Amino acid sequence: MFFRWRPAHFGAEIYWMGIIDHDDIGRHRYEEAKRFATEMIALAPKILGTYVRMDVGIAGSDFDHQEAHKTYPIGLPSPQGDAILLHQYCYDRGIACGFIHPEDDLSRLKLFYVPHWVMWKDEWTAKLEAFAEAGGTVVIGARTGTRTGDNHVIRETAPGTALSKLTGVRVEDFGRLTAPGANGLFDVMERSGGLVIPPNKPAESNRRQRRFKIGNREMTAGHFYENLIIEPTSK
Incomplete structure (x- = not known):
């Protein structure tokens, strides 16, 4: 709840104040912290277990x-940027939505979404598998599980053995696509001499298109694609 007990005496954070001051004397911040602790202790019976x-x-x-x-x-x-899009969608429609770690208790959820977590631990997959077997829905974002904890690309077919078994798919191919209506992959390119704005003409990347269907609607993919191989044993 509070950043630190006392502020640093040297370095870049000397004025990130603590509960007590540089001279080890508690003043208004100490009194505020003490009052807060007293109020929380009084509320504990109503909060604990909820x-x-x-x-x-x-x-x-x-x-x-x-x-x-x-x-x-x-x-x-980014994972955070993608997560905020879903959270905003749910918030606007009155859907109870929040952030939770794969290591936490997922049993009360109806759906769990992983937004592009490129680094993944197999023990998290076991938690997701148990959640799905209990009736929950798991949605895995693109490129999840494609790098090790050292941020190195894995040496097996994405998304790795454990996630492939859970999802029933393997990634055969992937790559960038132009944004809808864009002439190329980049609006601005950075070069050694500075920023370069490409000419307003279609680039070769503009011709590479991927189309897909959602229900009866055929749509053109933008920004990125993954071609998936569905395992024969998948339902």
């Missing part, structure tokens, strides 16, 4: 996943 209702859970991104994504986003939004 939980926030959540029908849709989103794997909350963290520093490692955000930084791993930055190394090569390949046209995808």
Whole structure:
């Protein structure tokens, strides 16, 4: 709840104040913290054991996943950016939605979404498998599980053995696509001499298109694609 007990005496954070001051004397921040603790203790019987209702859970991104994504986003939004899109959609429609880690208790959820977590641990897959077997729905974002904890690309077919078994698919091919209506992959390109704006003419990448169907609607993919092989044993 509070950043630190006392502030640093040197370095870049000397004015990130603590509960007590540089001279080890507690003043108004100390009194505020003490009052807060007293109020929380009084509320404890009403709070302990309760939980926030959540029908849709989103794997909350963290520093490692955000930084791993930055190394090569390949046209995808960041895990956090993608998660916010779903959260906003649910919020606007009154759907109980929140952020939760794969290691946490997923049993009260109806749906769990993993937004492009390129680094993945097999023990998380076991949790998701148990959740799905109990009737929950799991949605895995593109490129999930395609890198190791060191941010190295895995040496097996994506998304790795455990996630492939869970999802029933393997990624045969993937790549970037132009955004809908764009002439090429990049609006602005960075070169050694500075930023370069490409000419307003269709690039070769503009010709590479992937189409897919949702129900009876055929749509053109944008930004990124994955071609999936569905395992024969998948339902």
